[in-house]
Amino acid sequence: MKIAVCLKQVPDTEAEVKWDIPKGTLSRDGMDSITNPFDEFALEEALLTKENYDGEIIAISMGPEGAKDVLRNALALTVDETALCCDDAFAGSDTYATAYVLASAIKKAGDVDVVFCGKQSTDGNTGVVGAELAAILGFSQLTQVGKVRSIDAGAKKIVVERAVEGGIEVVEAKLPAVVSVIKGINEPRLPNLMGIRKASKIDIPQWSAGDLGVDTGKVGAAGASTKVVEIAVPPPRGAGEILKGELEEVANMITDKLIDLKVIK
Amino acid sequence: MANDVWVYIEHKEGAISPMSFELLGIGKELAAGFGSNLCAFVIGAGVDDLAKEAGAYGAAKVYAVEGDVFKDFRGEAYAKAAAFLLDKYKPEVALFRATTMGTDVAAAAAAQLGFGLCTDTIGLAIDGGKVKMARAAFGGNFSVSVVNEKAAPQIATVRPKAYAMPEKGAGTAEVVKESFALADADVATKVVEFLASASAVNLVEADIIVSGGRGLGNEAGFAMLQQLADMLGGAVGASRAAVDSEWIPYEHQVGQTGKTVKPKIYIACGISGAIQHLAGMRTSDCIVAINKDPDAPIFKAATFGIVGDYKEVVPKMIEKFKGKLGR
Numbered sequence: 001m002k003i004a005v006c007l008k009q010v011p012d013t014e015a016e017v018k019w020d021i022p023k024g025t026l027s028r029d030g031m032d033s034i035t036n037p038f039d040e041f042a043l044e045e046a047l048l049t050k051e052n053y054d055g056e057i058i059a060i061s062m063g064p065e066g067a068k069d070v071l072r073n074a075l076a077l078t079v080d081e082t083a084l085c086c087d088d089a090f091a092g093s094d095t096y097a098t099a100y101v102l103a104s105a106i107k108k109a110g111d112v113d114v115v116f117c118g119k120q121s122t123d124g125n126t127g128v129v130g131a132e133l134a135a136i137l138g139f140s141q142l143t144q145v146g147k148v149r150s151i152d153a154g155a156k157k158i159v160v161e162r163a164v165e166g167g168i169e170v171v172e173a174k175l176p177a178v179v180s181v182i183k184g185i186n187e188p189r190l191p192n193l194m195g196i197r198k199a200s201k202i203d204i205p206q207w208s209a210g211d212l213g214v215d216t217g218k219v220g221a222a223g224a225s226t227k228v229v230e231i232a233v234p235p236p237r238g239a240g241e242i243l244k245g246e247l248e249e250v251a252n253m254i255t256d257k258l259i260d261l262k263v264i265k
Numbered sequence: 266m267a268n269d270v271w272v273y274i275e276h277k278e279g280a281i282s283p284m285s286f287e288l289l290g291i292g293k294e295l296a297a298g299f300g301s302n303l304c305a306f307v308i309g310a311g312v313d314d315l316a317k318e319a320g321a322y323g324a325a326k327v328y329a330v331e332g333d334v335f336k337d338f339r340g341e342a343y344a345k346a347a348a349f350l351l352d353k354y355k356p357e358v359a360l361f362r363a364t365t366m367g368t369d370v371a372a373a374a375a376a377q378l379g380f381g382l383c384t385d386t387i388g389l390a391i392d393g394g395k396v397k398m399a400r401a402a403f404g405g406n407f408s409v410s411v412v413n414e415k416a417a418p419q420i421a422t423v424r425p426k427a428y429a430m431p432e433k434g435a436g437t438a439e440v441v442k443e444s445f446a447l448a449d450a451d452v453a454t455k456v457v458e459f460l461a462s463a464s465a466v467n468l469v470e471a472d473i474i475v476s477g478g479r480g481l482g483n484e485a486g487f488a489m490l491q492q493l494a495d496m497l498g499g500a501v502g503a504s505r506a507a508v509d510s511e512w513i514p515y516e517h518q519v520g521q522t523g524k525t526v527k528p529k530i531y532i533a534c535g536i537s538g539a540i541q542h543l544a545g546m547r548t549s550d551c552i553v554a555i556n557k558d559p560d561a562p563i564f565k566a567a568t569f570g571i572v573g574d575y576k577e578v579v580p581k582m583i584e585k586f587k588g589k590l591g592r
């Protein structure tokens with residue numbers, strides 16, 4: 001079975017976020033970068049699938065050269081192959097362009113049965129690349145997956161549990177499929193020292209727009225259809241009111257105020 | 266004249282959910298701004314009632330794609346039908362609710378049409394003949410507005426409760442039935458069963474959320490919050506720290522890596538107010554913070570703050586509500 005996993009490098013949200021307001025992009029200078037937290041679950045699910053069903057994994061990322069770090073971390077966890085989609089033409093891509101580039105990479109990897117990705121990235125926060133990938137590739141679209149029940153590469157079938165509003169939906173789908181995973185699907189493991197040492201010596205291939213056969217008119221800032229027209233700092237919520245007094249009094253005040261909102265039915 | 270404004274009507278197996286028509290209110294405003302019509306579109310099996318009801322909430326026309334293949338919700342199949350309709354009529358803008366279903370359809374339909382979309386939109390306004398879509402970035406510390414210049418239509422998913430439900434009127438809609446043939450064999454996914462969860466939480470739809478964090482100290486704290494939530498007809502939320510402590514399942518988590526919610530009342534108990542938690546709830550209409558640390562950052566986001574131990578404050582609130590609401 002051939003497994004692909006999409007890993008995105010994101011700024012550490014514990015760090016301060018800076019915007020390049022005139023350019024409408026993130027200013028990544030001096031910010032620490034990490035693997036998107038949801039993608040750690042995707043990677044772990046890929047590793048578990050490989051262990052349980054036999055197969056090989058290619059980890060794919062799109063981003064600047066620095067994004068090799070997330071792929072190196074994946075190598076330390078024993079993925080078989082990696083590829084960094086990296087080209088000046090990709091800078092400023094929107095979700096569709098990102099999904100288009102990743103889809104091209106998945107096609108180039110060849111005969112992929114299942115693609116794992118995270119539910120959402122913590123910087124873009126859009127949570128749509130998985131569904132877009134499925135639509136572009138024509139693969140089964142399995143989002144919000146909290147459990148993979150079984151994968152049968154021979155019969156080309158996968159059964160998953162999706163966490164939807166009000167419960168869990170059990171879905172059976174044909175392979176190939178794109179599976180985007182939520183937190184809680186597994187416990188991501190950490191690389192060990194030997195893995196890290198080995199990974200540091202492996203060369204990470206870089207795929208350009210040309211290598212991928214990507215139409216550069218459709219990607220990057222030039223190709224993106226969504227354009228940022230304004231970045232604003234929303235007005236602060238306004239310092240709230242601290243209710244002071246004895247417990248009895250405070251409880252009286254807060255319950256009155258909440259009842260006055262006429263929301264409680 | 267600009268093209269029409271379209272709103273996708275979400276449903277579960279044909280059943281009307283109270284929020285199905287939520288976006289028709291803002292849709293109407295946008296259509297008025299453009300001087301065009303507000304239209305709804307619905308995909309499913311047996312959705313006549315839904316189509317008719319959309320008229321009462323302001324839609325002038327309802328486009329409906331029906332077929333047995335659409336009986337269960339399947340993102341892939343629904344997106345194909347949606348892409349077909351949107352490509353045929355090319356409305357100015359198509360709005361979906363940012364729920365798991367709405368997002369699945371919107372994202373895949375946009376990708377089939379070959380362009381991007383704006384997700385979890387919290388502001389929609391007409392600017393220079395286009396709809397400008399605002400979304401929160403980085404924990405709501407920034408608001409980013411985008412325009413989708415190349416897309417027809419512009420597609421947006423809109424945060425549930427970002428706009429008020431429209432009033433139900435006496436209007437009726439013209440229903441336009443569209444045929445879109447899709448063979449079941451051509452849909453790669455099949456819903457095997459639905460397991461309604463006992464602790465089914467629909468945080469996204471809740472008007473009132475009582476949330477707890479590490480400050481609760483243990484699982485029993487959540488039982489107390491549940492009592493308050495039950496009394497108010499609300500749902501229980503949690504911080505990641507509480508979920509990681511295994512006091513409550515992940516589906517209750519609010520925040521950057523949990524659910525984004527916008528209730529009318531959000532009561533945060535024993536939650537410090539980390540940026541990642543605020544990211545998921547700071548647009549709530551009224552935030553009440555109960556925390557024993559007067560310097561907790563949550564107080565900066567709160568409408569009303571109470572400095573104190575939740576173990577004393579929450580039972581007292583329950584007692585007062587009991588008396589005042591006669592429950």
Ligand SMILES: Cc1cc2nc3c(=O)[nH]c(=O)nc-3n(C[C@H](O)[C@H](O)[C@H](O)COP(=O)(O)OP(=O)(O)OC[C@H]3O[C@@H](n4cnc5c(N)ncnc54)[C@H](O)[C@@H]3O)c2cc1C
Nearest residue numbers: 478479480504505506520521522523535536537542557575
């Ligand atoms: C990538 C990433 C994603 C994250 N995503 C999320 C997310 O989605 N949601 C989320 O919530 N967090 C998220 N976090 C974690 C976040 O940074 C905080 O660690 C977390 O929100 C803290 O939870 P807390 O407020 O419950 O706990 P703490 O920060 O420990 O706060 C506990 C509070 O309880 C108060 N307290 C203690 N005892 C009492 C008492 N008896 N009565 C009243 N108050 C009391 C304390 O004064 C304190 O303010 C994320 C972090 C990262 C790095």
Ligand SMILES: Nc1ncnc2c1ncn2[C@@H]1O[C@H](COP(=O)(O)O)[C@@H](O)[C@H]1O
Nearest residue numbers: 006007062117118120121126127128129
């Ligand atoms: N630049 C990228 N490189 C690799 N994977 C990505 C990239 N952007 C998004 N993804 C994948 O798509 C998922 C959803 O991302 P998003 O739609 O940006 O919230 C992520 O969890 C990743 O698995």
